[in-house]
Amino acid sequence: xxxxxxxxxxxxxxxxxxxxxxxxxxxxxxxxxxxxxxxxxxxxxxxxxxxxxxxxxxxxxxxxxxxxxxxxxxxxxxxxxxxxxxxxxxxxxxxxxxxxxxxxxxxxxxxxxxxxxxxxxxxxxxxxxxxxxxxxxxxxxxxxxxxxxxxxxxxxxxxxxxxxxxxxxxxxxxxxxxxxxxxxxxxxxxxxxxxxxxxxxxxxxxxxxxxxxxxxxxxxxxxxxxxxxxxxxxxxxxxxxxxxxxxxxxxxxxxxxxxxxxxxxxxxxxxxxxxxxxxxxxxxxxxxxxxxxxxxxxxxxxxxxxxxxxxxxxxxxxxxxxxxxxxxxxxxx
Numbered sequence: 001x002x003x004x005x006x007x008x009x010x011x012x013x014x015x016x017x018x019x020x021x022x023x024x025x026x027x028x029x030x031x032x033x034x035x036x037x038x039x040x041x042x043x044x045x046x047x048x049x050x051x052x053x054x055x056x057x058x059x060x061x062x063x064x065x066x067x068x069x070x071x072x073x074x075x076x077x078x079x080x081x082x083x084x085x086x087x088x089x090x091x092x093x094x095x096x097x098x099x100x101x102x103x104x105x106x107x108x109x110x111x112x113x114x115x116x117x118x119x120x121x122x123x124x125x126x127x128x129x130x131x132x133x134x135x136x137x138x139x140x141x142x143x144x145x146x147x148x149x150x151x152x153x154x155x156x157x158x159x160x161x162x163x164x165x166x167x168x169x170x171x172x173x174x175x176x177x178x179x180x181x182x183x184x185x186x187x188x189x190x191x192x193x194x195x196x197x198x199x200x201x202x203x204x205x206x207x208x209x210x211x212x213x214x215x216x217x218x219x220x221x222x223x224x225x226x227x228x229x230x231x232x233x234x235x236x237x238x239x240x241x242x243x244x245x246x247x248x249x250x251x252x253x254x255x256x257x258x259x260x261x262x263x264x265x266x267x268x269x270x271x272x273x274x275x276x277x278x279x280x281x282x283x284x285x286x287x288x289x290x291x292x293x294x295x296x297x298x299x300x301x302x303x304x305x306x307x308x309x310x311x312x313x314x315x316x317x318x319x320x321x322x323x324x325x326x327x328x329x330x331x332x333x
Contacts, residue, residue: 004048013042024050065095065306066114068107070125070149072099075249076276076293077125080147083299084123091307093120104129104191115142121306123147128191143309145302149194155318157309159302163195166291166325167202170245170273173289175210177333179243179271182207183218183234185227185255186247196221199247199275227254235262243271243333249278252288271333275325287330294323 006024010017015035022030023039031039042048065088069077085095096114100107104127111133114122121143126134134154137144146158167184174182184203186196200221204214218241220230231254234241246252252274259266266272266286274281277292301321309316 004046006048006050009039009042009046009048012046013038015039061120061310062118063093064117064119065093066098066111066117066119066122067095068098068100068110068114068122068124070100070107070127071102072097073250074276075278076148076295079295080299080302083296084303087300087303088307100125100127102127108133111137120310121145123302123306125149126151128193143306145306145309147298147302150320151194157302157305157317158320159298159305160320160322161195161293161298162322162324163198164202164205166275166293167199167245168206169291169325169327170275170289171203171206171210173273173327173329173333174243174245174271177271179333180212181215181218181239181242182212182245183220183241183243184245184247185220185222185230185234185251187221187227187250188223189221196247203245224250224254227251228258231255231258241270243273246272246274249274249276252276252278256284256288266332273333277328281328281330286332288332289330290328292326292328294326298323 006017006020010020013020015038019031019035020039023036028036065084067081067084069081071077072081081097088095096117096119098110098114100110107124107127108130111122111124111130123145125148126146128149128151131151131154134144134151134156138154138156144156146156148160150158150160171182184200186199189196189200200219203219207214217237218234220234222230227250244255246255252272255272255274259270259272264270273289273291275291277290278288281288281290305317308314
């Protein structure tokens with residue numbers, strides 16, 4: 001079956017190829033409404049499919065963005081991806097989403113694959129262990145934005161939460177409610193992943209600001225599959241915590257599961273706050289107090305920064321842009 005070309009469309013609609021090209025690039029100001037409708041009807045009738053590859057070569061753009069997520073099981077990641085996709089769709093771009101599973105080698109493979117596909121830029125939730133690769137992208141002047149995590153030694157535009165403030169808001173709320181023995185539980189910090197490290201720092205600083213001792217046994221970090229074991233150790237202490245700050249949504253799930261299995265009552269036996277808003281927070285019994293990230297605003301800024309690099313509109317902003325979290329008080333304290 002013969003492939004329909006732009007020349008076929010032009011001949012059938014009795015217009016020039018350049019007019020059809022202008023139509024395909026949505027430059028409608030160059031033609032009358034009648035001509036626009038004629039071309040549209042012809043494209044529909046002939047079932048013409050534009051040659052995306054040829055368009056990309058001509059315009060030196062694939063109109064495709066890569067997003068490499070550290071771990072797509074997080075509600076935060078899902079919300080960020082959705083907002084990024086919505087933003088770029090409005091700009092005429094498509095996105096390719098890759099899940100690195102917090103594995104540096106997998107992240108490396110995906111970044112190399114995306115560059116081989118000649119995407120116009122990449123938003124990365126960095127694992128932190130591919131410094132040489134990130135530096136090569138900088139040298140190549142390849143458009144790149146980091147999301148959620150920062151790497152201090154690299155000058156790469158970064159969008160993330162004020163994690164110290166997130167932990168402080170939670171500790172402040174616990175203290176206001178009368179709790180003193182406050183624990184924090186996060187997923188592993190083996191690779192010094194910035195949000196987790198910063199939330200622990202914020203927790204320490206908040207306790208110290210009240211003159212409370214920082215008890216190291218109340219700080220637990222572990223891989224997701226070992227959180228239950230860490231919680232068992234925590235609640236086997238001679239003085240178990242009265243309140244637990246869950247460092248992210250995965251930890252919150254494990255904390256709630258542990259509490260239920262132990263037949264503990266929230267907040268009578270233990271109070272709970274989770275960093276990251278989760279869909280079930282407002283209908284769980286009791287409802288769960290959370291610290292919410294402004295995901296849409298964060299995603300849009302990351303997308304704007306990346307698009308600005310792609311279009312080379314201005315000098316690249318290599319700063320770290322931090323957003324303020326919001327405490328949503330409910331009945332788990």
